[in-house]
Amino acid sequence: MPYAKLLAPPVLSLRFVAVWRRNWLVWRKLALPSILGNLADPLIMLFGLGYGLGAVLGKMQGTTYFAFLAAGFVGSASMYAATFESLFSAFSRMHVQKTWDAILNAPMTLEDVVAGEWVWAATKSLAAGVCMLLVITAFGYASVPLALAAVPVVLLVGLAFAALGLAINALATGYDFFSYYLTLILTPMMMLSGVFFPVERLPEAIRTIAALLPLYHGVAIVRPLLGGQFTGAMLGHAAVLAAYAIVGFYVAVVLTRRRLLT
């Protein structure tokens, strides 16, 4: 494939909705285990660490440790939901079941398929983030009107990590390949993005790295929102997430073209 075509900007059409609906229909059949998997894990961590560690740590940045951690977990739960969908599930559909091949035989383009998977993975991330927000709100750890503003933020986090996941998916040789990304990228990102502890206390070099990470920006918006504050700095954080989402999607499209169309 000539470079001009490989690198051409994606042409998007509403046909991607058919791909999204295919995944939605599958998910409806497997909803219960899926919800449990996506939600139970972060909630157990949140309640365990939030109350257990919170009793030792006391207040953190003027709030309870539970509230501090809860905001972080909204971000990380969204990140993992989008990531697992765009890695393991998308890889099954692309490589194992050959679902993408079947779709491409219809009047669908690769862009339609990647866009459908992208929005779908972000939807799952949105669902995971909203579930976390609901639980946190029910326990009284979120300021209610502003917590609603966290919903689009969660979607943006989902779009950013779904795009990154699909780019990694296009490079994958098998399921094991994803361990590199999960272990070497996402786990350190979780540590450096202010989920468990404030980044401000870390050395400057590490803070500089943190500022490059999409999860850091997601948490930096969600935490003040749940605490009842809205600041102008949030727009800057949102812009970084949007950039990750858009550039990531473009990279995912190019890498998938290289994998499947050449």
Next chain:
Amino acid sequence: MSATVLATRGLRKSYAGREVVGGVDITVAQGECFGLLGPNGAGKTTILKLCLGLIDPDGGAIELLGEPVPRRAREARARVGVVPQFDNLDPDFTVTENLVVFGRYFGLRPRDIERRIPALLDYAGLAGRADAKLHTLSGGMKRRLTLARALVNDPRLVFMDEPTTGLDPQARHLIWERLRQLTQEGKTLVLTTHFMEEAERLCSQLVIVDRGRIVAQGSPRALIGGHIEAQVVEVHGPGVEQWMARASQLAPRVERTGETVFCYAEDVAPVLASLRGQSELAYLHRPANLEDVFLKLTGRDLRD
């Protein structure tokens, strides 16, 4: 002369410097069953993918249902059905859901898809299994469902990549029956196969492809008549080697594969006469078929 529904001119495709398709010209007329024959790795699947606009050619031109491909492949594919080599049905869906979800990829309205489903299930012989889970279907049923799925948009042309590979004879005959039904309805079929019997029974026109090039084309009968002697005697058994030395004078073409000798001739009476009294040699006398043409043109060596 019926309308051309698929035409390629000088089609070329290389992968990493190796030419997989090397200048292929194909013309398929409306309503015919067109066969692409070739050994494994001959480039059959690549030719299909190029015709569908799924990969870009390095050279040449393709016109599918009046649309230039790959430029307007999406528009062309809206009126095309595809049966892939390996089933890629959705394992999480029922029979009906597979059809409904696939219809959406064509932008069909739910009402229109649902109206077509009973006829499609009937066609696939799955009328009683509309809500069956996919893993409860046999290989033949899955193949028929894949065929029905390829018809969800009522296509004018259906591409099939080895439609009966891996099926038992009963299932294979049922698929053949269904494919004939399609051509009777006026649909055009383009299929790849390496089953000569399948090609001989189904195809009105075919090309034999080897190493990315067309080595012969025509109707099955014309190919058999034009490329090979009418009669074949296959001989094997102890002493076949010594017998072969004599047989070379009795038939114009004598070939050997392993322990079997093949004698090709218009008149095999001298060969049969020389076999009488050779009780240790087993033989089979039969008319030449497409497989003989295929082996003559593409050689008897293994391709894997």
